[in-house]
Amino acid sequence: MDLQHLFKIQSIIENSIMQISDIKEDALGKENVFDLRFLALQIKTGEIANLTKCYKYSKEQESIPKDKLFVRYLDAMKFLLSIGNVHEFNIIDKYAIEALEREENIIKLFSSIYDGISNLKEEILQNNYIGALSIYTKLFAKYVNLGEVLGLSFDEVYAYYTKNYMAS
Template sequence: MKVEKLFDMQRQLNDRIISEHRLEGQDLLAEQILALEVELGELANETRCFKYWSNKPPADRHIILEEYVDGLHFILSLGIVLKFENVEIQTIHFEGSLVQTFQRVYDLITKLHEQKTYESFTGLFDLYLFLGKNLGFTHQEIEQAYYDKNEVNHQRQDEGY
């Protein structure tokens, strides 16, 4: 995965949004963390992994992937704001169900919000990548979906989203 390219693309989108919405000098960390938590919830909702009461299947794979990369946009934004862009991806394995993996990602978001350390950021980043793998996505699929959604996000800015 070309993490440097993802960070560069995200920085360009962030800079555009900040400029066009006149947000220069504002601390948006709390908003970005909440946005990531919301996106993670939307992803969990599409997987339906926690809906033990329902027989309805998960959303189509492409919808789950799009929700996944929405969260990746905010993780990259957090890395930019906190100046943790020089990450080396660590292949990790988390023992637990999909539900437990989602819960652990939430825990790590909270940890990052409280500590704002490189270790808490990379732990979150690595577990989020593991979540993507656990959902059945390759790094190549994630990367391409990120490129596609980044383009959509720029188009939305063009349209006054």
């Protein structure tokens, strides 16, 4: 599993979208594009939480089709990779991700991911690259952890991403 390969795929996807749509990021404004990526990551993360219904007290966990999970999970992953590319966090590797502690409680995991997104945005706005890189690495590890808790191994996610998005 080569994380740099995922970052490259995401870069290719974004460049293709920009060419097809003929929309220039400069026309949207740098601040808007910055906020857009973080908002999209939060929304896509929320869609995963909504799919699991883990936030509902009285709701029993229903079985979620794996292909549906992949789609939602990869939608969020694309924005996480995009942020990594734009802010040059695409230097992380699987060893840094694997070294971080895992969480089994999905509610705590989602909460921690939301906190991580906010903290990452703040560190970037403060131009603290080292702090932001550290937070990004932890956030990426939490997304890997989230996939595992949802029954998606990162090897499966990697294979799915490379197979389905490189073909596009």
